Amino acid sequence: MASQYSRWYHPYEINEKYxxxxxxxxxxxxxHQALKIYSGGLGFLAGSHMRSAHDLRQNVIGIGMLWKYGYYDQERxxxxxxxxxxxxxxYSFLEDSGITVRVVVNEHPVLVKAMVLKPETFGTAPIYFLTTDIPENDHLARTITHRLYDPEPMARIAQGIVLGVGGAKVVEALGGTETFHMNEGHALPLAFxxxxxxxxxEEVRKRLVFTTHTPEKAGNEEHDINLLQKMSFxxxxxxxxxxxxxGMHGHMFNHTLAALRLSKVANGVSQLHGEVARDMWYGNDGVCEIKAITNAQNVPFWMDTELWQAQERDDNKAMQKRKGEMKHQLFDVVADQTGKLFRPDVLTIVWARRFAAYKRADLLMRDMDRFMKLLNNKETPVQLVWAGKPYPFDYGAIHVFNKLVKMSQKQDNVSVLTGYELGLSxxxxxxxxxxxxTPRRPREASGTSGMTAAMNGAVNLSVQDGWLPEFTRHGENSFVLPIVDTSMPDDMQDEEDxxxxxxILEQQVxxxxxxxxxxxxxxxxxSMRDVVPHFDADRMAHQYYEMVYNY
Incomplete structure (x- = not known):
């Protein structure tokens, strides 16, 4: 057994529980900020999972993609x-694993090289990043791993083949595994x-587990089944x-539904999302059990130690002092990007996440007169910061971002920042x-940014969606909006929210x-005490073994 798995390397002794x-x-x-191969919440979650897998000494490796151009750089x-x-x-810190495998894309052979991120570099489980951008491939094959979430459907299909089939072959070259975990449906060709x-x-199902991350249509990909066949999917x-x-007998092939039929067990990423996912998918034949494992974030990576120690001592003065220092660090970025000088003694409200229509970045601006009155109250001033990356080809989301920029140019206490990656986050x-x-409930599957905000002394003001119903106690550790009737038209929901x-802002916060x-x-x-340890990724990584891998 040892020789068979001799390349399955971890620098630590595996904990027998895992x-x-x-x-x-x-x-x-x-x-890490230096490794720009992610777009948003899915990446943040996977990063924390790999950190906690390392910290718990789990027998896990990651398989990902080495994006030559990353997601994109958000400039002005x-x-x-x-x-x-x-x-x-x-990336000078990625090393050639010595593994190159062959896949077939559109009936043509493509070589896939695996670069390894060793655990000691950033404190993660070993992660193997796949690239087709090597001299042995022709130009078209090399472009497969150029852009994360390429807008061209055939490129997206090719990316899934490289991740799924190429990743499976890399795992085989490392000695094999007992469980393959698809974190979202992108790697579905793995099943084939x-x-x-x-x-x-039945043998596929014994080895395959699946996590679904969103009820959004765009996150549950569909393609023409004949195109998939032509592409060698x-x-x-x-x-x-x-x-x-x-069980796909129609014209369109739904990747999430196929993953649910080919896995032994699946999970949603919050308790509410588990319910939503079961409602979405249980009406289909052959779907596996869908459990719920609430997402979480890695505490050692995200939490400010000095602020945490001050709250442990119940030292309000030390907390206020440290929070002021942390605000200054953000305000240096505000000044650098916008030329505005924000004050640490002013209530600072931040909306920061991926820009998408259902997240309603501009909800605060629904009634501009009321919004401006809030902004211009000298007795109880506020400062507002927006940040986040739209999908670069989602022109509606980009329009909302630019609308906020235009508004902010007329207000000294509003800023819109670019470059929403780990460092700015x-x-x-x-x-x-x-x-x-401010998402439309129940369309935010998890929304983990609020967890890491709470770890650092920010109070959540939120719609009761995703992970929040498991955490919030209104007026005690957060502020939450009453649940609206989701059967109403979107515009009526928006008005009520x-x-x-x-x-809540005007009368309470x-x-x-x-x-x-x-x-x-x-x-x-x-808020800080309630978010730890339950929303620490160590709990999440443990539950994946307990509820999914050992199922």
């Missing part, structure tokens, strides 16, 4: 509006590689056989007094911050 070998497949990982035009920029990245090897759907399986083993969470979260949001600091700090401390 001895089963697991290969974790994900399209993006947010590991002359008028401060947003411009996506694609720039080649070079396993089917090729074992010849029975089914890894040599005939179209009739692919239909038979996935940490500063925003450190510097926020209020972490604002907006009025509730402004009422702002007055408490300025006139009852003792109560405010009590909420901050409750």
């Amino acid at each position: 001895n089963k070998r697991v290969a974790y497949f994900c399209m993006e990982y947010a590991i 035009n002359e008028d401060q509006t947003m411009r996506p920029h694609f720039e080649q990245k070079f 590689r396993l089917y090729e090897e074992y010849g029975k759907v 089914f890894n040599g399986v005939t179209l009739d056989e692919a239909r038979e083993i996935t 940490k500063k925003l969470k450190d510097g926020a007094d209020v972490w604002l979260n 907006y009025n509730n949001l402004m009422r 702002i007055p408490m911050y300025y006139h009852d600091q003792e109560r405010w700090l009590r909420i901050v401390k409750n």
Whole structure:
């Protein structure tokens, strides 16, 4: 056995509780500011999972993609509006694993090289990043691993083949694994590689588990089944056989549904999302059990130690002093990007996450007169910061971002920042007094940014969606909007949520911050204490073994 798995390397002795070998497949990982291969929440989650797998000494490796141009660099035009920029990245800390495998894309052979991120570099489980951008491939094959979430459907399909089939072959070259974990459906061709090897759907299901991350249509990919067959997505399986083993008999092929039919068990990423996912998918034949494992974030990576120690001592003065220092660090970025000088003694509200329509970045601006009155109240001033990356080809989301930029140019106490990656994300969470979260319920599967904000003394003000119903106690550790009737049209939901949001801001949050600091700090401390340890990724990584890998 030892020789068979001799290349399955970890620099630590495996904890016997986590001895089963697991290969974790994900399209993006947010590991470090220097490694720009992620877009948003899925990557942040995967990064924390790999850190906690390392900290718990789990027998896990990651399989990902080495994106030559990353996601994109968020830059500005002359008028401060947003411009996506694609720039080649070079990573000196990734090492050639010595593994190159062959996959078939569009009936043509493509070579896939695996570069390894060793655990000692950033404190993660070993992660193997796949690239086709090597001299042995032709130009088209080399472009497969250029851009994360390429807008061209055939490129996206090719990326799934490289991650799924190429990743499976890399795992085989390392000695094999007992469990393959697909973190989202991008790696689905992995299932057809396993089917090729074992010849029975039952054998595939024994080895495959699946996490679904979103109820959004865009996150549950569909493609023309004939296009998938032409692209070699089914890894040599005939179209009739692919239909038979996935139960897909129509024109369109749903990747999430296929993953649920080919896995032994699946999970949603919060308790609410588990319910939503079961409602979405249980009406289909052959779907596996869908459990719920709430996402979490790695505490040692995200939490400010000095602030945590001050709250442990119940030292309000030390907490206020440290929070002021953390706000200064954010405000240095605000000044650098926008030329505005924000004040640490002013209530600072931050909205920062991926820009998407359902997240409603501009909800605060629904009634501009009321919004401006909030902004211009000199007795109880506020400062607002927005940040986040839209998908570079989502022109509606880019329009909202640019609308906020235009508005901010007329207000000294509003800023819109670019470059929402790990470094800026940490500063925003450190510097926020209020972490604002405004999705349309129940479309936010988890929304982990609020966890790391709470770890750093920011109070969540949120719709009760994703992880929040498991955490919030209104007026005690957070502020939450009443649940609206989701059967109403979107515009009516938006109106009700907006009025509730402004009422809570005007009547509770702002007055408490300025006139009852003792109560405010009590909420901050409750928030910090309640978010740890339950929303620490160590709990999450443990539950994956307990509820999924050992299922």
